[in-house]
Amino acid sequence: MNAKKQSAESKVKEIRRHTRKNYSSEEKIRIVIEGLRGESSIAELCRKEGINSNLYYKWSKEFLEAGKSRLAGDTKREATSDEVHDLKNENVDLKQLVAELSLENRMLKKNQNGIG
Incomplete structure (x- = not known):
């Protein structure tokens, strides 16, 4: 019985992994800028967008670091x-x-x- 529960949980995780939405860079920027505007809380924004707040903060950090590098004259990009x-x-x-x-x-x- 425990093996069935384990199998079901792993199946659910696999399905979630395959159905996870991939956000374009434009969508990430829009979400981060919306959060920076402060018109609603980050928690509300994340709920509305269907993302985890940790993901929002990761995107926000990457966005700000990229801006900082660009303003510092770092034009190298991958x-x-x-x-x-x-x-x-x-x-x-x-x-x-x-x-x-x-x-x-x-x-x-x-x-x-x-x-x-």
Whole structure:
């Protein structure tokens, strides 16, 4: 019986994990700014948004630290995976272009040497 309870609890946790909402950066910023405005309590805001207050405070801390770094002149940021993927594809295309141009250049030089 205890094994069934354990199994049911783990199943519920698994379902919650899979159905958890992923917030976009825009949504996180909106929620943090709403909390900073102070028009309602953080507890009320979190209830309305369906998030844990610890998550709100984590987002708030990250938001403020990012702003502080930016204002301090730190313009370095991490690229998103889409940006990295696009850059890798562009890199492959450019390497292919260099290879084609090098081959064409070599062929032209051979033909020029053979004619002259």
